[in-house]
Amino acid sequence: MATKHICQSGLFMRHIKKTFILLLTLAFLLSAVAYVSDFSFETIAFSQTWLNKIMNQTYFKVIKRTSADPTQKDLLAPSPSQQIQPRGTALYHYVAHPSNYHFILDEPDKCKQDPFLVFMVPVAPHQLEARNAIRSTWGNESSVQGKAVLTLFLVGLTGGAEAQQQLEEESRQHRDLLQSNFVDSYFNLTIKTMVIMDWLATRCPQATYAMKVDSDMYINVQNLMSLLLSPNTPRQNYITGYLMWNRPVIRDKNSKWYVAEELYPEPKYPTYLLGMGYVFSNDLPEKLVKASEKVKPFNIEDAYVGACLKQLGVAPSSPPDPSQFRVFLGQYNQKDFLRVITTILGSPQQLIDIWKDVKRPI
Structure with missing residues (x-):
């Protein structure tokens, strides 16, 4: 009887041992799956907040930084299916196609008067001074050489209820603000640019030309x-500005312009136009939005537009006088500003001062 009891005890212990090993193996396999899948998203819901309301009760994800750099912050994005997340880098980017976003502030009837030229200015929500400087200078030009001109500003999410309220008040006052529900950040400039193209394609197809121009x-x-208005300027498949040829893709992870190989594998960008300001025939926005469905997004927005143009088979044109598109003019000289088309300035106040001087009688 004792022998039988000992045997039964032995069998019982072996059964427990096998069960323990099985459970241990299962736990190991689950851990391995979790590691491979790299679950880096934590779902959070912003119920009963201003952000929840303007985003139509959308759930969000917090994207955890994978870089060891402590200065890199977690980002807020619409959903993990809309993200490209290179591992081991501080770069995060969301799908650039504008169908993933919607307008919170819009001016859908702005083009009813058939503008010839539309300036589209991507600007940060807090940059009120820059917007006001443009409104009081070149953005105030509504008719030039008998052609209607329109200026609009595009911003993303403000990040706070008070800032959003101020933006809405500014919109009511000026009726020139567009706001879409993407996170307004440097890394999302590609999204911002494609949202601009989408607005032009869907709200303002009757315009002849448009210009994407930075706020500085x-x-x-x-x-x-x-x-x-030159007879030599095409009205279809035309885009011009400051041309960039044979520009290498930056692979240095410490660079502001770093692009991972998985986002853009080629060593050089196709010819593109520097994002400070390029003008294009208004048939292109719809085509660019369509092309973006086939071009993987990356964070260098002007080069990304160049990649979309390559997809379309449209080559950027050199302006008749390339010196009219200048990056910097150096020390101020009124004659220089009288002959250029565009150049970068240092501050909103500098724009106001130069504009006043350029407009004074010679």
């Missing part, structure tokens, strides 16, 4: 209009 730029609208 001086624009000589008279010179630009002379270029566009």
Whole structure:
């Protein structure tokens, strides 16, 4: 009896041992699956907040940084299916196709008067001074050489209820603000640019030309209009500005312009136009939005537009006088600003001061 009891005890212990090993193996396999899958998203819901309301009760994901750099912050994005997340880098990017986003502030009837030229200015929500400087200078030009001109600003999410309220008040006052529900950040400039293209394609297809222009730029609208009214300037498949040829893709992870190989594997970018300001025939926005469905997004927005143009088979054009698209002009000289089309300035106040001087009688 004792022997039988000992045997039964032995069998029982072996059974427990096998069960323990099985459970241990299962736990190991589950851990391995979790590691391979790299679950780096934590779901959070912003219920009963201003952000929840303007995002139509959308759930969000917090994207955890994978870089060891402590200065890199977690980012907020619409959903993990809309993200490209290179491992081991501080770079995060979301799908650039504008169908993933919607407008919170819009001016859908702005183009009813059939503008000839539309300036689209991507700007950060907090940059009120820059917007006001443009409104009081080149953005105030509504008719040039008999052609209607329109200026609009595009921003992303503000990040706070008070800032959003201020933006909405500004919109009511000026009726020139567009806001879409993407996170407004440097890494999302590609999204911002494609949302601009989408707005032009869907709200303003009747315009003849448009110009994407940064908020720190001086624009000589008279010179630009002379270029566009020239009989030699095409009205289809045309885009011009400051051309960039044979530019290498930056692979240094410490660089502001770093692009991972998995986002853009080629060693050089196709020819593109520097993002400070490029003008294009208004048939292109719809085509670029369509092309973006086939071009993997990356964070260098002007080069990304170049990649979409390559997909379309459209080559950027050199302007008749390339010196009219200048990065910097150096020390101020009124004659220089009278002959350029665009150049970068240092501050909103500098734009106001130069504009006043350029407009004074010679």
